[in-house]
Structure formats: structure tokens, C-alpha cells
Amino acid sequence: MSLLIGVIGKTNVGKSTFFTAATMVSVSIANHPFTTIKPNIGVGYVRKQCVCKEFGVRDNPQNSICINGIRFIPVTLMDVAGLIPGAHKGRGLGNKFLDDLRKADVLLHIVDASGSTDAEGRPVPPGTYNPIEEVVQIQNDNENSCY
Ligand SMILES: Nc1nc2c(ncn2[C@@H]2O[C@H](COP(=O)(O)OP(=O)(O)OP(=O)(O)O)[C@@H](O)[C@H]2O)c(=O)[nH]1
Numbered sequence: 001m002s003l004l005i006g007v008i009g010k011t012n013v014g015k016s017t018f019f020t021a022a023t024m025v026s027v028s029i030a031n032h033p034f035t036t037i038k039p040n041i042g043v044g045y046v047r048k049q050c051v052c053k054e055f056g057v058r059d060n061p062q063n064s065i066c067i068n069g070i071r072f073i074p075v076t077l078m079d080v081a082g083l084i085p086g087a088h089k090g091r092g093l094g095n096k097f098l099d100d101l102r103k104a105d106v107l108l109h110i111v112d113a114s115g116s117t118d119a120e121g122r123p124v125p126p127g128t129y130n131p132i133e134e135v136v137q138i139q140n141d142n143e144n145s146c147y
């Protein structure tokens with residue numbers, strides 16, 4: 001079974017955009033908070049140098065693909081609804097999607113490094129929101145939730 005990666009973060013920061021780029025699964029993307037409600041699931045591939053070239057052998061992979069000495073290892077991605085401050089108290093879409101995330105082996109936090117969305121995910125001029133706050137907010141909300 002492939003690794004399950006949960007794509008998390010504040011709402012309206014590009015989680016679904018990243019998910020679509022990584023999996024080629026077409027999902028709703030829009031410049032307003034809470035576009036994603038139900039989780040999106042797709043498969044992406046991690047590219048790694050295969051050992052077959054180094055050992056000079058012909059391989060026969062069972063769970064991945066080897067193309068010209070490059071291994072494509074499947075990973076499952078889950079794109080979920082975004083968080084805003086107080087989600088653990090039920091604000092925004094609350095924490096109900098955390099039930100889906102419970103199955104994830106890894107959480108991948110997408111951050112709007114350009115600072116062009118406020119704490120609630122509303123568009124603001126680039127550089128006017130501190131992305132560090134976003135990192136701390138998501139971390140605190142996860143710690144406060146029952147995840
Ligand atoms: N400039 C810029 N815009 C981006 C980037 N990634 C996403 N966007 C835009 O940001 C907006 C929100 O993108 P989504 O992928 O829907 O964001 P999300 O985090 O999934 O949003 P929710 O599902 O509502 O929580 C869209 O208008 C995207 O085109 C990026 O790297 N740069």
C-alpha cells in the first residue's frame with residue numbers, strides 16, 4: 001500500500017493547486033476561502049534514481065515503475081478543507097475533515113509565503129500578512145484539536 005500524504009494548511013493558500021499539480025487530478029480551485037469541502041484523493045509519484053543502473057541489472061519492480069533508471073514511486077495525496085483560527089472550536093468548517101486525515105502517514109503543510117491571504121484566508125495585498133503566523137496557527141490548531 002502506498003504512503004498517504006495529507007495536504008493541510010490555512011484556507012485559500014494553494015493546497016488544491018499543489019494537489020492538482022502533483023496528481024494531475026482536476027479539482028475546484030478558486031481565490032476565496034473554503035473552496036474545498038470534501039477531501040480530494042489522488043496519486044502522485046516520487047522520482048528517485050533507481051539502483052538498477054548502478055548495479056548494471058535489469059529490474060522487475062512490483063510496486064513502482066522504472067523508466068530509464070528513474071523510479072516512479074506512487075504516493076497517495078489527500079487534499080482537505082482549509083483551516084482558520086479557532087477551527088478546533090468549530091469556526092469555519094471546523095475540524096471534521098481531521099477524521100479523514102487520521103489515516104495519513106505524513107502531513108504536508110502548504111503555506112502562502114507571499115503573505116497575500118489574511119488569517120481567515122481573505123485576499124490581501126502581497127506581503128501584508130506574516131506567513132510565520134500561518135505556520136504557528138496551524139500547528140496550534142492541530143495541537144488543540146483531538147487529532
Ligand atoms: N500567485 C499564486 N497564486 C496561487 C498559487 N497557488 C495557488 N494560487 C491561487 O490561490 C488561490 C487559491 O488556490 P486553491 O488551490 O483553491 O487554495 P486552497 O488552499 O485549496 O483553498 P481552500 O480549498 O479554499 O481552502 C487560487 O486563485 C490559485 O490560483 C501560487 O503558487 N502563486
Ligand SMILES: [Mg+2]
Nearest residue numbers: 015016035036
Ligand atoms: Mg482547496
